[in-house]
Amino acid sequence: MSRFFHRFVVAAVAAMVIANLSSSGAVAQDGVADVGSNMVTEFKGKLKSFQRGVVIVVRDDDTEVMVQPPDSPDALVFVAEAKPAFLQRGMMVRFRGEFTQAGEATKPITKIELFQPVNGNLSGHARESFIPGIYGDRRGRNEPAPPVAEVNVVGGLLGMDGTGIMVQAGKVPVRAPVAPDAKLEVRFNNLSLAQEGDIVSVSGFYQPPDETKVKAERIVITTDRVYGEPTDIKPVRKTRRTTTRRTDAEAAADNADVTEAAAE
Numbered sequence: 001m002s003r004f005f006h007r008f009v010v011a012a013v014a015a016m017v018i019a020n021l022s023s024s025g026a027v028a029q030d031g032v033a034d035v036g037s038n039m040v041t042e043f044k045g046k047l048k049s050f051q052r053g054v055v056i057v058v059r060d061d062d063t064e065v066m067v068q069p070p071d072s073p074d075a076l077v078f079v080a081e082a083k084p085a086f087l088q089r090g091m092m093v094r095f096r097g098e099f100t101q102a103g104e105a106t107k108p109i110t111k112i113e114l115f116q117p118v119n120g121n122l123s124g125h126a127r128e129s130f131i132p133g134i135y136g137d138r139r140g141r142n143e144p145a146p147p148v149a150e151v152n153v154v155g156g157l158l159g160m161d162g163t164g165i166m167v168q169a170g171k172v173p174v175r176a177p178v179a180p181d182a183k184l185e186v187r188f189n190n191l192s193l194a195q196e197g198d199i200v201s202v203s204g205f206y207q208p209p210d211e212t213k214v215k216a217e218r219i220v221i222t223t224d225r226v227y228g229e230p231t232d233i234k235p236v237r238k239t240r241r242t243t244t245r246r247t248d249a250e251a252a253a254d255n256a257d258v259t260e261a262a263a264e
Helices: 002-024 248-263
Strands: 032-035 038-051 054-059 064-068 076-082 092-100 109-115 133-136 148-161 164-169 172-176 178-188 199-206 213-227
Touching: 038 064, 054 199, 064 199, 092 164, 092 172, 109 164, 133 172, 148 172
Parallel strands: 064 213, 076 213, 109 178
Antiparallel strands: 032 038, 038 054, 038 199, 054 064, 076 178, 092 109, 092 148, 133 148, 148 164, 164 172, 199 213
């Protein structure tokens, strides 16, 4: 009798677990899943506008959604292609390369990311992407350093020309050759370069039944604009109300503090 009762209890508990998983939508379907009282959602759309604490996105089904930015400052990112003309001395850059113990690069750099400092708390691993320095792979305490190793270099741009790139990585100046077809990528964790119509990917959650108000866990904004490319736009004449046109880089630096508030 006790054995039968034990089997009955086990079967009942298993049925309850399955029922709870089914009702909570633990497995996402059609981009939406239920987590407790919130529904997880993922969608794409176009940027309509942004203001302090809110990003307005028009989904692909033409529904307008108010999105609250993620809590982690590195979870909101604007991504675009750039050309060398966009670079300015002092810009923050990062790249991964292979170096000897003496600090000599053994291969050309194939990708360089441009970023801006962020406000807020970051995890240990994420902090390494924003704080100037040279970061190698983790090794055991007694494990000797290899003669050649791949490291991440983070720092302020000192210059870049046909001979390569030079970066002040904390207290260490780093020089490395750059591949002719190296990719320059803007990865700003703010909306200083974002414009209406840019493509937005959002993952987050909302409280049913209102799916037009979303708390984001990650926002990625992309554009087909290429920063640093020559344009056919004529210079603006100086008047009392206008000034000469600034470069994309200067505008981004000036607007970063204002638009970064959307991620607070």
